[in-house]
Amino acid sequence: MVRCESCVSWGSVMRYKNVVSHSTWISLVGTLITVFVVLRLLILSFGTGSGELNVSWLPFFRRFVPNLKNVPGVEFYDLHNYQGDRDGWQRNNRILFCVPLRDAAEHLPRFFTHLSEMSYPHNLIDLSFLVSDSSDDTMGVLLQHLQVAQSQKDKTKRFGNIEIYEKDFGQAIGQSFSDRHGFAAQGPRRKLMARARNWLGSVALKPYHSWVYWRDVDVEIAPVSIMEDLMHHDKDVIVPNVWRPLPDWLGNIQPYDLNSWQESEAGIQLAETLVDEDSVIVEGYPEFATWRTHLAYMRDPGGDPEDEMELDGIGGVSILAKAKVFRTGSHFPAFSFEKHAETEAFGKLSRRMNYNVIGLPHYVIWHIYEPSTEDLKHMAWMAEEEKRRLEESRLRDFYNKIWEIGFNDVRMDWSDERQSILKNLDHTQSYQNQIIVDWSDNEESASTTQDHDATDQQDHEKFEDHQNDEVPLDFDPDNN
Known part of the structure; x- marks a missing residue:
């Protein structure tokens, strides 16, 4: 028998090629399936969540939604x-608006x-209120x-x-400014707050809420678009800058x-020195000098309201998250977390x-002005001072009026009236109306009186002799 080597070799090659082609197709299909699964996971976890990519029109990219219409x-x-989308107002993002209330009746109308x-x-x-104490x-x-x-x-307009x-x-x-902001009250107060x-947020947050907005009830001025203004930054937690108006005698704003x-x-370093595990650092008090950079002091009235600033601690007047x-578990620690509590600890925990x-250093909302105990004392003193000044002014006006009446300068009036008085004066009648008083009580006095009468009679006769004499033009009865 003659063996055909060429035939054997050709058959082996054919079998090898078939095996290679089959393996290649299996690898190619596996690779495509892997790429498809990875892309689907990436698109669903990143693309649709951020709102930047929407491929839901492709059936194989749609998320699974069970049909529960018939399951009551x-x-x-x-x-x-x-x-949470950056343009949530256009994508029907629901906001949970949380408002803690305590003795807030006077602030609710505003x-x-x-x-x-x-x-x-x-x-x-969606509004959620917690009324407590x-x-x-x-x-x-x-x-x-x-x-x-x-x-x-x-x-x-309905919510x-x-x-x-x-x-x-x-x-x-207490709820007074001095009670709430006194240094000794800060630790216990913030832990209770x-x-x-946490109690309000845990019972109010629903699965369909995309955002949570915390707002104090005693804000005086805030933009009507504050939710959109904060939301479009697309940050996990964001706060505006908060200032308050002051009376002119306190500097106008603060x-x-x-x-x-x-x-x-x-x-x-300060936190490391506080060995008590319940200690809480609070800002703005001389007892704790932290030398931190505060969002409030970074404000520029002419600055760009879009400017952002990374923060560690945050305040609770207005928070969008x-x-x-x-x-995922972040909350407002009601204990000392890294030596902080409540909103400041919430920022650190997040x-x-x-x-x-x-934080937005140049985007500002305004809190109401609440006078402290020292402010109230100073305002009472200012009221007493104002009362004293008004009384002093009233007395001064009265004394000035009396002075004008009692010491009126009539010299100019006399210079005008003197000529009229002298012009109408009849000097010829002055001697006819003399009043003679007899002061005598004896004969000597009577004799003296008769002598005076005789003398007066002679003077009268002399006057009548000269009554027709002309009066000089420069005659001045006052000898001026």
């Missing part, structure tokens, strides 16, 4: 749809005026204003979901919120979780 009492939320003027779509704003009629006034707000004929919670936390600190904020700051080396910040915390 079950709701499905894909939290990737509530990450607060609801601001609320009604906000340009963010009202139907996308109040001694005034905060609840009654709140219900009254909510009734008015939700009864407006223009339905676009979304509204929730009111009432819970006391045992506040033992943190508990109240930085208010010193809780928004950048950490300093002195602040870190993405809801995911709270969903940064520790790799969220960006930003």
